[in-house]
Amino acid sequence: MMKHSFAINVGAAIVLLVPAVALRGDDAKSLDESLRATVAAIDELAGVEKRLAPKDRGNPGAPADPSALKDLLRLTETPSGTDVERDLRRDELRDQLSALQAKFDGLQNPGATPTARPTPTHVDDDPHRVADTRRETAPSKRDKPAARDTQARHTPAAFETHGYVADTARLVRAYYKQERFNEALAVIGDAAADPSSNYWKGRCFEKLGKRDEALAAYRAASESKEGGPDAERAKEAASFLEWQTKFEARRTEVAKP
Structure with missing residues:
Protein backbone atom coordinates (compact mmCIF):
# COMPACT_ATOMS: atom_id res chain seq x y z
CA MET A 1 0.00 0.00 0.00
CA THR A 78 12.08 2.55 8.67
CA PRO A 79 8.54 4.00 8.53
CA SER A 80 7.72 6.17 11.54
CA GLY A 81 4.53 5.90 13.57
CA THR A 82 1.79 3.30 13.47
CA ASP A 83 -0.21 2.24 10.42
CA VAL A 84 -3.07 4.48 11.53
CA GLU A 85 -0.80 7.50 11.98
CA ARG A 86 0.71 6.96 8.53
CA ASP A 87 -2.76 6.70 7.01
CA LEU A 88 -3.78 9.99 8.61
CA ARG A 89 -0.55 11.65 7.52
CA ARG A 90 -1.10 10.47 3.94
CA ASP A 91 -4.57 12.00 4.00
CA GLU A 92 -3.10 15.29 5.22
CA LEU A 93 -0.58 15.25 2.38
CA ARG A 94 -3.34 14.62 -0.15
CA ASP A 95 -5.31 17.55 1.27
CA GLN A 96 -2.23 19.76 1.01
CA LEU A 97 -1.69 18.68 -2.60
CA SER A 98 -5.31 19.49 -3.38
CA ALA A 99 -4.88 22.93 -1.82
CA LEU A 100 -1.71 23.52 -3.86
CA GLN A 101 -3.52 22.47 -7.02
CA ALA A 102 -6.30 24.95 -6.27
CA LYS A 103 -3.75 27.74 -5.74
CA PHE A 104 -1.97 26.80 -8.95
CA ASP A 105 -5.25 26.85 -10.87
CA GLY A 106 -5.88 30.33 -9.47
CA LEU A 107 -2.48 31.50 -10.73
CA GLN A 108 -3.23 30.05 -14.15
CA ASN A 109 -6.56 31.92 -14.25
CA PRO A 110 -5.89 35.37 -12.73
CA GLY A 111 -9.18 36.70 -14.08
CA ALA A 112 -11.25 34.33 -11.96
CA THR A 113 -13.53 35.97 -9.46
CA PRO A 114 -12.27 35.41 -5.90
CA THR A 115 -14.57 33.77 -3.44
CA ALA A 116 -16.39 36.42 -1.47
CA ARG A 117 -15.96 36.30 2.27
CA PRO A 118 -19.11 36.19 4.34
CA THR A 119 -20.23 39.60 5.49
CA PRO A 120 -20.53 39.88 9.27
CA THR A 121 -24.11 40.26 10.39
CA HIS A 122 -23.21 42.75 13.13
CA VAL A 123 -20.60 45.50 13.16
CA ASP A 124 -19.70 47.01 16.52
CA ASP A 125 -18.87 50.65 15.76
CA ASP A 126 -19.03 51.97 19.33
CA PRO A 127 -15.62 53.65 19.98
CA HIS A 128 -16.11 53.42 23.74
CA ARG A 129 -16.71 49.68 23.79
CA VAL A 130 -13.07 48.70 23.39
CA ALA A 131 -11.69 51.59 25.41
CA ASP A 132 -13.78 50.90 28.50
CA THR A 133 -14.14 47.18 28.99
CA ARG A 134 -15.19 47.58 32.60
CA ARG A 135 -18.27 49.47 31.53
CA GLU A 136 -19.07 46.70 29.07
CA THR A 137 -18.83 43.96 31.66
CA ALA A 138 -20.59 45.82 34.46
CA PRO A 139 -24.18 44.62 34.94
CA SER A 140 -26.95 47.16 34.52
CA LYS A 141 -29.61 47.59 37.17
CA ARG A 142 -32.23 47.99 34.48
CA ASP A 143 -31.35 44.72 32.80
CA LYS A 144 -33.34 41.77 34.02
CA PRO A 145 -31.97 38.29 33.37
CA ALA A 146 -34.13 36.30 31.02
CA ALA A 147 -35.84 33.24 32.38
CA ARG A 148 -34.19 31.00 29.82
CA ASP A 149 -30.74 32.16 30.99
CA THR A 150 -31.57 31.18 34.56
CA GLN A 151 -32.85 27.86 33.37
CA ALA A 152 -29.74 27.29 31.30
CA ARG A 153 -27.52 27.78 34.34
CA HIS A 154 -29.36 25.14 36.31
CA THR A 155 -29.85 22.65 33.49
CA PRO A 156 -27.11 20.01 33.33
CA ALA A 157 -25.32 19.63 30.00
CA ALA A 158 -26.96 16.94 27.89
CA PHE A 159 -24.78 14.64 25.83
CA GLU A 160 -25.68 13.73 22.28
CA THR A 161 -28.53 11.29 21.93
CA HIS A 162 -28.22 8.18 19.79
CA GLY A 163 -27.94 9.09 16.13
CA TYR A 164 -26.79 12.66 16.75
CA VAL A 165 -23.25 13.94 17.15
CA ALA A 166 -22.17 17.57 16.91
CA ASP A 167 -19.23 16.73 14.66
CA THR A 168 -19.45 13.14 13.50
CA ALA A 169 -16.39 13.24 11.25
CA ARG A 170 -14.15 14.55 14.02
CA LEU A 171 -15.36 11.93 16.48
CA VAL A 172 -14.95 9.14 13.94
CA ARG A 173 -11.39 10.23 13.19
CA ALA A 174 -10.60 10.34 16.90
CA TYR A 175 -11.86 6.78 17.34
CA TYR A 176 -9.98 5.69 14.22
CA LYS A 177 -6.72 7.19 15.47
CA GLN A 178 -7.18 5.30 18.75
CA GLU A 179 -7.86 2.10 16.74
CA ARG A 180 -11.39 1.89 18.18
CA PHE A 181 -12.85 0.90 14.83
CA ASN A 182 -16.06 -0.71 16.08
CA GLU A 183 -16.93 2.42 18.06
CA ALA A 184 -16.27 4.56 15.00
CA LEU A 185 -18.63 2.38 12.97
CA ALA A 186 -21.26 2.70 15.68
CA VAL A 187 -21.03 6.49 15.46
CA ILE A 188 -21.42 6.45 11.67
CA GLY A 189 -24.41 4.10 11.82
CA ASP A 190 -26.09 2.18 9.02
CA ALA A 191 -27.87 5.08 7.35
CA ALA A 192 -24.75 7.01 6.31
CA ALA A 193 -25.11 8.26 2.75
CA ASP A 194 -22.55 11.06 2.40
CA PRO A 195 -19.10 10.36 0.89
CA SER A 196 -17.18 11.25 4.06
CA SER A 197 -19.10 8.83 6.28
CA ASN A 198 -18.87 6.02 3.75
CA TYR A 199 -15.16 6.66 3.25
CA TRP A 200 -14.40 6.38 6.96
CA LYS A 201 -16.70 3.41 7.23
CA GLY A 202 -14.60 1.71 4.56
CA ARG A 203 -11.38 2.59 6.40
CA CYS A 204 -12.68 1.03 9.60
CA PHE A 205 -13.92 -2.11 7.85
CA GLU A 206 -10.55 -2.46 6.13
CA LYS A 207 -8.70 -2.26 9.45
CA LEU A 208 -11.04 -4.92 10.86
CA GLY A 209 -10.18 -7.22 7.95
CA LYS A 210 -13.65 -6.99 6.37
CA ARG A 211 -12.64 -6.29 2.80
CA ASP A 212 -16.01 -6.91 1.16
CA GLU A 213 -17.71 -4.42 3.49
CA ALA A 214 -14.85 -1.96 2.99
CA LEU A 215 -15.11 -2.18 -0.80
CA ALA A 216 -18.87 -1.65 -0.64
CA ALA A 217 -18.41 1.47 1.50
CA TYR A 218 -15.63 2.84 -0.72
CA ARG A 219 -17.71 2.34 -3.85
CA ALA A 220 -20.72 4.02 -2.25
CA ALA A 221 -18.54 7.02 -1.41
CA SER A 222 -16.84 7.24 -4.81
CA GLU A 223 -20.12 6.88 -6.73
CA SER A 224 -21.93 9.53 -4.69
CA LYS A 225 -23.28 12.50 -6.64
CA GLU A 226 -21.97 14.87 -3.96
CA GLY A 227 -18.33 14.17 -4.87
CA GLY A 228 -15.60 15.92 -2.93
CA PRO A 229 -12.14 14.98 -1.56
CA ASP A 230 -13.38 11.95 0.39
CA ALA A 231 -15.06 10.58 -2.73
CA GLU A 232 -11.72 10.79 -4.56
CA ARG A 233 -9.92 9.14 -1.64
CA ALA A 234 -12.52 6.38 -1.59
CA LYS A 235 -12.00 5.76 -5.31
CA GLU A 236 -8.25 5.40 -4.81
CA ALA A 237 -8.73 3.19 -1.74
CA ALA A 238 -11.15 0.91 -3.59
CA SER A 239 -8.79 0.62 -6.55
CA PHE A 240 -5.88 -0.33 -4.32
CA LEU A 241 -7.93 -2.77 -2.23
CA GLU A 242 -9.12 -4.55 -5.38
CA TRP A 243 -5.54 -4.78 -6.62
CA GLN A 244 -4.31 -6.04 -3.24
CA THR A 245 -7.00 -8.73 -3.13
CA LYS A 246 -6.12 -9.98 -6.63
CA PHE A 247 -2.41 -9.87 -5.88
CA GLU A 248 -2.72 -11.91 -2.69
CA ALA A 249 -4.98 -14.42 -4.41
CA ARG A 250 -2.44 -14.82 -7.22
CA ARG A 251 0.44 -15.15 -4.75
CA THR A 252 -1.45 -17.85 -2.86
CA GLU A 253 -2.11 -19.69 -6.10
CA VAL A 254 1.56 -19.58 -7.09
CA ALA A 255 2.68 -20.79 -3.65
CA LYS A 256 0.56 -23.94 -3.90
CA PRO A 257 2.64 -27.10 -4.51
Missing part, protein backbone atom coordinates in the same frame (compact mmCIF):
# COMPACT_ATOMS: atom_id res chain seq x y z
CA MET A 2 2.88 2.33 0.79
CA LYS A 3 4.32 1.85 -2.68
CA HIS A 4 0.97 2.56 -4.34
CA SER A 5 0.31 5.68 -2.24
CA PHE A 6 3.87 6.90 -2.70
CA ALA A 7 3.50 6.67 -6.46
CA ILE A 8 0.24 8.62 -6.30
CA ASN A 9 1.78 11.36 -4.16
CA VAL A 10 4.92 11.61 -6.33
CA GLY A 11 2.81 11.78 -9.48
CA ALA A 12 0.62 14.49 -8.00
CA ALA A 13 3.67 16.43 -6.87
CA ILE A 14 5.16 16.28 -10.36
CA VAL A 15 1.91 17.49 -11.94
CA LEU A 16 1.74 20.38 -9.48
CA LEU A 17 5.35 21.42 -9.39
CA VAL A 18 6.81 20.85 -12.85
CA PRO A 19 4.83 23.74 -14.48
CA ALA A 20 6.31 26.07 -11.89
CA VAL A 21 9.90 25.32 -12.92
CA ALA A 22 9.86 28.06 -15.56
CA LEU A 23 8.52 30.67 -13.15
CA ARG A 24 11.61 31.36 -11.03
CA GLY A 25 15.37 31.20 -11.49
CA ASP A 26 17.33 29.64 -8.64
CA ASP A 27 14.21 28.17 -7.03
CA ALA A 28 13.23 26.53 -10.30
CA LYS A 29 16.72 25.07 -10.73
CA SER A 30 16.70 23.67 -7.20
CA LEU A 31 13.22 22.24 -7.69
CA ASP A 32 14.20 20.67 -11.00
CA GLU A 33 17.24 19.05 -9.39
CA SER A 34 15.12 17.70 -6.54
CA LEU A 35 12.61 16.19 -8.95
CA ARG A 36 15.37 14.61 -11.01
CA ALA A 37 16.90 13.12 -7.86
CA THR A 38 13.50 11.76 -6.82
CA VAL A 39 12.92 10.13 -10.20
CA ALA A 40 16.44 8.65 -10.15
CA ALA A 41 15.83 7.21 -6.66
CA ILE A 42 12.55 5.64 -7.81
CA ASP A 43 14.30 4.08 -10.81
CA GLU A 44 17.02 2.71 -8.55
CA LEU A 45 14.43 1.21 -6.19
CA ALA A 46 12.70 -0.42 -9.16
CA GLY A 47 16.01 -2.05 -10.09
CA VAL A 48 16.52 -3.27 -6.53
CA GLU A 49 13.03 -4.76 -6.53
CA LYS A 50 13.90 -6.88 -9.57
CA ARG A 51 17.10 -8.08 -7.91
CA LEU A 52 15.16 -9.08 -4.79
CA ALA A 53 13.07 -11.54 -6.81
CA PRO A 54 14.17 -15.20 -6.57
CA LYS A 55 16.63 -16.14 -9.28
CA ASP A 56 14.86 -19.47 -9.72
CA ARG A 57 11.23 -18.64 -10.61
CA GLY A 58 10.23 -22.27 -10.13
CA ASN A 59 11.50 -22.23 -6.54
CA PRO A 60 9.97 -19.35 -4.52
CA GLY A 61 12.27 -20.17 -1.62
CA ALA A 62 15.43 -19.66 -3.63
CA PRO A 63 17.70 -16.88 -2.29
CA ALA A 64 17.75 -13.52 -4.01
CA ASP A 65 20.74 -11.32 -4.79
CA PRO A 66 22.38 -10.67 -1.34
CA SER A 67 23.73 -7.27 -2.40
CA ALA A 68 20.17 -6.13 -3.20
CA LEU A 69 19.29 -6.25 0.50
CA LYS A 70 22.13 -3.86 1.34
CA ASP A 71 21.05 -1.48 -1.40
CA LEU A 72 17.45 -1.66 -0.19
CA LEU A 73 18.47 -0.70 3.36
CA ARG A 74 20.62 2.11 1.97
CA LEU A 75 17.82 3.59 -0.12
CA THR A 76 14.97 3.25 2.37
CA GLU A 77 14.24 4.09 5.98
Whole structure:
Protein backbone atom coordinates (compact mmCIF):
# COMPACT_ATOMS: atom_id res chain seq x y z
CA MET A 1 0.00 0.00 0.00
CA MET A 2 2.88 2.33 0.79
CA LYS A 3 4.32 1.85 -2.68
CA HIS A 4 0.97 2.56 -4.34
CA SER A 5 0.31 5.68 -2.24
CA PHE A 6 3.87 6.90 -2.70
CA ALA A 7 3.50 6.67 -6.46
CA ILE A 8 0.24 8.62 -6.30
CA ASN A 9 1.78 11.36 -4.16
CA VAL A 10 4.92 11.61 -6.33
CA GLY A 11 2.81 11.78 -9.48
CA ALA A 12 0.62 14.49 -8.00
CA ALA A 13 3.67 16.43 -6.87
CA ILE A 14 5.16 16.28 -10.36
CA VAL A 15 1.91 17.49 -11.94
CA LEU A 16 1.74 20.38 -9.48
CA LEU A 17 5.35 21.42 -9.39
CA VAL A 18 6.81 20.85 -12.85
CA PRO A 19 4.83 23.74 -14.48
CA ALA A 20 6.31 26.07 -11.89
CA VAL A 21 9.90 25.32 -12.92
CA ALA A 22 9.86 28.06 -15.56
CA LEU A 23 8.52 30.67 -13.15
CA ARG A 24 11.61 31.36 -11.03
CA GLY A 25 15.37 31.20 -11.49
CA ASP A 26 17.33 29.64 -8.64
CA ASP A 27 14.21 28.17 -7.03
CA ALA A 28 13.23 26.53 -10.30
CA LYS A 29 16.72 25.07 -10.73
CA SER A 30 16.70 23.67 -7.20
CA LEU A 31 13.22 22.24 -7.69
CA ASP A 32 14.20 20.67 -11.00
CA GLU A 33 17.24 19.05 -9.39
CA SER A 34 15.12 17.70 -6.54
CA LEU A 35 12.61 16.19 -8.95
CA ARG A 36 15.37 14.61 -11.01
CA ALA A 37 16.90 13.12 -7.86
CA THR A 38 13.50 11.76 -6.82
CA VAL A 39 12.92 10.13 -10.20
CA ALA A 40 16.44 8.65 -10.15
CA ALA A 41 15.83 7.21 -6.66
CA ILE A 42 12.55 5.64 -7.81
CA ASP A 43 14.30 4.08 -10.81
CA GLU A 44 17.02 2.71 -8.55
CA LEU A 45 14.43 1.21 -6.19
CA ALA A 46 12.70 -0.42 -9.16
CA GLY A 47 16.01 -2.05 -10.09
CA VAL A 48 16.52 -3.27 -6.53
CA GLU A 49 13.03 -4.76 -6.53
CA LYS A 50 13.90 -6.88 -9.57
CA ARG A 51 17.10 -8.08 -7.91
CA LEU A 52 15.16 -9.08 -4.79
CA ALA A 53 13.07 -11.54 -6.81
CA PRO A 54 14.17 -15.20 -6.57
CA LYS A 55 16.63 -16.14 -9.28
CA ASP A 56 14.86 -19.47 -9.72
CA ARG A 57 11.23 -18.64 -10.61
CA GLY A 58 10.23 -22.27 -10.13
CA ASN A 59 11.50 -22.23 -6.54
CA PRO A 60 9.97 -19.35 -4.52
CA GLY A 61 12.27 -20.17 -1.62
CA ALA A 62 15.43 -19.66 -3.63
CA PRO A 63 17.70 -16.88 -2.29
CA ALA A 64 17.75 -13.52 -4.01
CA ASP A 65 20.74 -11.32 -4.79
CA PRO A 66 22.38 -10.67 -1.34
CA SER A 67 23.73 -7.27 -2.40
CA ALA A 68 20.17 -6.13 -3.20
CA LEU A 69 19.29 -6.25 0.50
CA LYS A 70 22.13 -3.86 1.34
CA ASP A 71 21.05 -1.48 -1.40
CA LEU A 72 17.45 -1.66 -0.19
CA LEU A 73 18.47 -0.70 3.36
CA ARG A 74 20.62 2.11 1.97
CA LEU A 75 17.82 3.59 -0.12
CA THR A 76 14.97 3.25 2.37
CA GLU A 77 14.24 4.09 5.98
CA THR A 78 12.08 2.55 8.67
CA PRO A 79 8.54 4.00 8.53
CA SER A 80 7.72 6.17 11.54
CA GLY A 81 4.53 5.90 13.57
CA THR A 82 1.79 3.30 13.47
CA ASP A 83 -0.21 2.24 10.42
CA VAL A 84 -3.07 4.48 11.53
CA GLU A 85 -0.80 7.50 11.98
CA ARG A 86 0.71 6.96 8.53
CA ASP A 87 -2.76 6.70 7.01
CA LEU A 88 -3.78 9.99 8.61
CA ARG A 89 -0.55 11.65 7.52
CA ARG A 90 -1.10 10.47 3.94
CA ASP A 91 -4.57 12.00 4.00
CA GLU A 92 -3.10 15.29 5.22
CA LEU A 93 -0.58 15.25 2.38
CA ARG A 94 -3.34 14.62 -0.15
CA ASP A 95 -5.31 17.55 1.27
CA GLN A 96 -2.23 19.76 1.01
CA LEU A 97 -1.69 18.68 -2.60
CA SER A 98 -5.31 19.49 -3.38
CA ALA A 99 -4.88 22.93 -1.82
CA LEU A 100 -1.71 23.52 -3.86
CA GLN A 101 -3.52 22.47 -7.02
CA ALA A 102 -6.30 24.95 -6.27
CA LYS A 103 -3.75 27.74 -5.74
CA PHE A 104 -1.97 26.80 -8.95
CA ASP A 105 -5.25 26.85 -10.87
CA GLY A 106 -5.88 30.33 -9.47
CA LEU A 107 -2.48 31.50 -10.73
CA GLN A 108 -3.23 30.05 -14.15
CA ASN A 109 -6.56 31.92 -14.25
CA PRO A 110 -5.89 35.37 -12.73
CA GLY A 111 -9.18 36.70 -14.08
CA ALA A 112 -11.25 34.33 -11.96
CA THR A 113 -13.53 35.97 -9.46
CA PRO A 114 -12.27 35.41 -5.90
CA THR A 115 -14.57 33.77 -3.44
CA ALA A 116 -16.39 36.42 -1.47
CA ARG A 117 -15.96 36.30 2.27
CA PRO A 118 -19.11 36.19 4.34
CA THR A 119 -20.23 39.60 5.49
CA PRO A 120 -20.53 39.88 9.27
CA THR A 121 -24.11 40.26 10.39
CA HIS A 122 -23.21 42.75 13.13
CA VAL A 123 -20.60 45.50 13.16
CA ASP A 124 -19.70 47.01 16.52
CA ASP A 125 -18.87 50.65 15.76
CA ASP A 126 -19.03 51.97 19.33
CA PRO A 127 -15.62 53.65 19.98
CA HIS A 128 -16.11 53.42 23.74
CA ARG A 129 -16.71 49.68 23.79
CA VAL A 130 -13.07 48.70 23.39
CA ALA A 131 -11.69 51.59 25.41
CA ASP A 132 -13.78 50.90 28.50
CA THR A 133 -14.14 47.18 28.99
CA ARG A 134 -15.19 47.58 32.60
CA ARG A 135 -18.27 49.47 31.53
CA GLU A 136 -19.07 46.70 29.07
CA THR A 137 -18.83 43.96 31.66
CA ALA A 138 -20.59 45.82 34.46
CA PRO A 139 -24.18 44.62 34.94
CA SER A 140 -26.95 47.16 34.52
CA LYS A 141 -29.61 47.59 37.17
CA ARG A 142 -32.23 47.99 34.48
CA ASP A 143 -31.35 44.72 32.80
CA LYS A 144 -33.34 41.77 34.02
CA PRO A 145 -31.97 38.29 33.37
CA ALA A 146 -34.13 36.30 31.02
CA ALA A 147 -35.84 33.24 32.38
CA ARG A 148 -34.19 31.00 29.82
CA ASP A 149 -30.74 32.16 30.99
CA THR A 150 -31.57 31.18 34.56
CA GLN A 151 -32.85 27.86 33.37
CA ALA A 152 -29.74 27.29 31.30
CA ARG A 153 -27.52 27.78 34.34
CA HIS A 154 -29.36 25.14 36.31
CA THR A 155 -29.85 22.65 33.49
CA PRO A 156 -27.11 20.01 33.33
CA ALA A 157 -25.32 19.63 30.00
CA ALA A 158 -26.96 16.94 27.89
CA PHE A 159 -24.78 14.64 25.83
CA GLU A 160 -25.68 13.73 22.28
CA THR A 161 -28.53 11.29 21.93
CA HIS A 162 -28.22 8.18 19.79
CA GLY A 163 -27.94 9.09 16.13
CA TYR A 164 -26.79 12.66 16.75
CA VAL A 165 -23.25 13.94 17.15
CA ALA A 166 -22.17 17.57 16.91
CA ASP A 167 -19.23 16.73 14.66
CA THR A 168 -19.45 13.14 13.50
CA ALA A 169 -16.39 13.24 11.25
CA ARG A 170 -14.15 14.55 14.02
CA LEU A 171 -15.36 11.93 16.48
CA VAL A 172 -14.95 9.14 13.94
CA ARG A 173 -11.39 10.23 13.19
CA ALA A 174 -10.60 10.34 16.90
CA TYR A 175 -11.86 6.78 17.34
CA TYR A 176 -9.98 5.69 14.22
CA LYS A 177 -6.72 7.19 15.47
CA GLN A 178 -7.18 5.30 18.75
CA GLU A 179 -7.86 2.10 16.74
CA ARG A 180 -11.39 1.89 18.18
CA PHE A 181 -12.85 0.90 14.83
CA ASN A 182 -16.06 -0.71 16.08
CA GLU A 183 -16.93 2.42 18.06
CA ALA A 184 -16.27 4.56 15.00
CA LEU A 185 -18.63 2.38 12.97
CA ALA A 186 -21.26 2.70 15.68
CA VAL A 187 -21.03 6.49 15.46
CA ILE A 188 -21.42 6.45 11.67
CA GLY A 189 -24.41 4.10 11.82
CA ASP A 190 -26.09 2.18 9.02
CA ALA A 191 -27.87 5.08 7.35
CA ALA A 192 -24.75 7.01 6.31
CA ALA A 193 -25.11 8.26 2.75
CA ASP A 194 -22.55 11.06 2.40
CA PRO A 195 -19.10 10.36 0.89
CA SER A 196 -17.18 11.25 4.06
CA SER A 197 -19.10 8.83 6.28
CA ASN A 198 -18.87 6.02 3.75
CA TYR A 199 -15.16 6.66 3.25
CA TRP A 200 -14.40 6.38 6.96
CA LYS A 201 -16.70 3.41 7.23
CA GLY A 202 -14.60 1.71 4.56
CA ARG A 203 -11.38 2.59 6.40
CA CYS A 204 -12.68 1.03 9.60
CA PHE A 205 -13.92 -2.11 7.85
CA GLU A 206 -10.55 -2.46 6.13
CA LYS A 207 -8.70 -2.26 9.45
CA LEU A 208 -11.04 -4.92 10.86
CA GLY A 209 -10.18 -7.22 7.95
CA LYS A 210 -13.65 -6.99 6.37
CA ARG A 211 -12.64 -6.29 2.80
CA ASP A 212 -16.01 -6.91 1.16
CA GLU A 213 -17.71 -4.42 3.49
CA ALA A 214 -14.85 -1.96 2.99
CA LEU A 215 -15.11 -2.18 -0.80
CA ALA A 216 -18.87 -1.65 -0.64
CA ALA A 217 -18.41 1.47 1.50
CA TYR A 218 -15.63 2.84 -0.72
CA ARG A 219 -17.71 2.34 -3.85
CA ALA A 220 -20.72 4.02 -2.25
CA ALA A 221 -18.54 7.02 -1.41
CA SER A 222 -16.84 7.24 -4.81
CA GLU A 223 -20.12 6.88 -6.73
CA SER A 224 -21.93 9.53 -4.69
CA LYS A 225 -23.28 12.50 -6.64
CA GLU A 226 -21.97 14.87 -3.96
CA GLY A 227 -18.33 14.17 -4.87
CA GLY A 228 -15.60 15.92 -2.93
CA PRO A 229 -12.14 14.98 -1.56
CA ASP A 230 -13.38 11.95 0.39
CA ALA A 231 -15.06 10.58 -2.73
CA GLU A 232 -11.72 10.79 -4.56
CA ARG A 233 -9.92 9.14 -1.64
CA ALA A 234 -12.52 6.38 -1.59
CA LYS A 235 -12.00 5.76 -5.31
CA GLU A 236 -8.25 5.40 -4.81
CA ALA A 237 -8.73 3.19 -1.74
CA ALA A 238 -11.15 0.91 -3.59
CA SER A 239 -8.79 0.62 -6.55
CA PHE A 240 -5.88 -0.33 -4.32
CA LEU A 241 -7.93 -2.77 -2.23
CA GLU A 242 -9.12 -4.55 -5.38
CA TRP A 243 -5.54 -4.78 -6.62
CA GLN A 244 -4.31 -6.04 -3.24
CA THR A 245 -7.00 -8.73 -3.13
CA LYS A 246 -6.12 -9.98 -6.63
CA PHE A 247 -2.41 -9.87 -5.88
CA GLU A 248 -2.72 -11.91 -2.69
CA ALA A 249 -4.98 -14.42 -4.41
CA ARG A 250 -2.44 -14.82 -7.22
CA ARG A 251 0.44 -15.15 -4.75
CA THR A 252 -1.45 -17.85 -2.86
CA GLU A 253 -2.11 -19.69 -6.10
CA VAL A 254 1.56 -19.58 -7.09
CA ALA A 255 2.68 -20.79 -3.65
CA LYS A 256 0.56 -23.94 -3.90
CA PRO A 257 2.64 -27.10 -4.51
